[in-house]
Amino acid sequence: MAETIELTIKEDGKRIDAALAESGLEQSRSTIAAWIKDGLVEVNGSPVKRSYKPKEGDKVAIHVPDTKEVEKLEAENIPLDVVYEDDDLIVVNKPQGMVVHPAAGHATGTLVNALLYHAPLSTINGEFRPGIVHRIDRDTSGLLMVAKNDKAHKALAAELKEHKTERYYYALVKGEFKENNGTVDAPIDRHPKDRKKQAVVAGGREAVTHFEVVERYMGCTLLKLQLETGRTHQIRVHMQYIGHPVVGDPTYGHQAEIAGIRLKGQLLHAKTLVLTQPTTGKRLTFDSELPKIFKQVLNAIDDSKLKTDAD
Structure with missing residues (x-):
């Protein structure tokens, strides 16, 4: 500090x-x-x-x-995977390993640095978080909506707060599920002993995550998860809480290697995003492919698929 x-x-x-x-x-x-x-x-x-x-x-x-490393926000010519763009918003597919906005220790090379080079952004979140309506973790990949003007930012943020934005993630988690779907409803707040972590804490902020089994493997499960709320590290904390940490998660407890493949972060991808266009009111749906490393792992463990009643 x-x-x-x-x-x-x-x-x-x-x-x-x-x-x-x-x-x-x-x-x-x-x-x-x-x-x-x-x-x-x-x-x-x-x-x-x-x-x-x-x-x-x-x-x-x-x-x-300590923000000495981020004295001035610079636009940087960094390639972006733009899924959609209009006068109000950009939907971008963020790669694993990219930080969303500058902070101490990450002054350059962030998604915001790249976006500033690409287009003007809203100013609501201040100098170092322009356009950012919601965030995903550095080592989580996937879809993120970004506001290009303040009017759009207010509309997108309001929709998010009212739980009208739909966000679906895919995650490979440790362990096998007997149920096909379920909901984790457990409050999240800062970890009482480790300030860098979040945890399920009595009296914390409401946090609700819905999950559905996509595929069962021996020793792990591919889940589709829907966020009803958007707490920091929500999926990662909730999965750890129910005894199924996300594979590759360095903070909340699972191995960094699976099927001989070394991981650089958790196998968690923001796959689908559904939102309302701020000006036209049209409902827009965006989908993205799983990243290369995620597909490599699924292919490597394909032979360990478990039989289900649907097979």
Whole structure:
């Protein structure tokens, strides 16, 4: 951390992000909100949620992340796999290993750097997250929608918040399922002991993941998953929670090698995205192929497919 800012709340009744934005800090409200989401803002010694309303006299500590490496956002001529584009939005297929937006340790080479070279983006999320309506993890591949103007950004974000955007993922997970489908409804928040991880925590934020078995293999299962909410690491945390961590996940607990193939990250792909075009109101559906490494693994374990009643 670069520094810790400490201050005292002078009046109650306002949400924490609004109260801090009006306290004289140089940062924008969107930046402060991002810090709150990342667990960097504490009130009376404990991290709080964005909806928290502090009281007069509360002591606030803001652990400012070190952003010296991201002093200026540069457009970079990095190839993009653009699935769709119009005047309002871009749908891009992000490769595994690419960070979505710049942060400490990842000042360049991100999806945002590439997008800025490609087209103008909305400004709602601040200087370092332009156009980003939702994110996927660095080592998760797949479809991501990006707003090109503020009007479109507001519409896409509102649809996402209202659970009207449909997002379907494919994941290869450890273990075999007896059921064909199910739902994991378990609240997620920052891990109580490891700030870099998320966990199922009582009193955390609502998190709902639906899953359906696509294929059964000996020792692992290919799932199709639908996100009803969009918490950080949601699928990875939920799969670990039910005892079926995503294969290749370095954080939530499964091997980095399968069938003799060395993995560089989890086998999790945002395959399908369904959204409403902000201007026309037309419902749009986008689909993407599984990445090469994912297909290689499935081909390698093909002989271990298990018989099912449908076979």
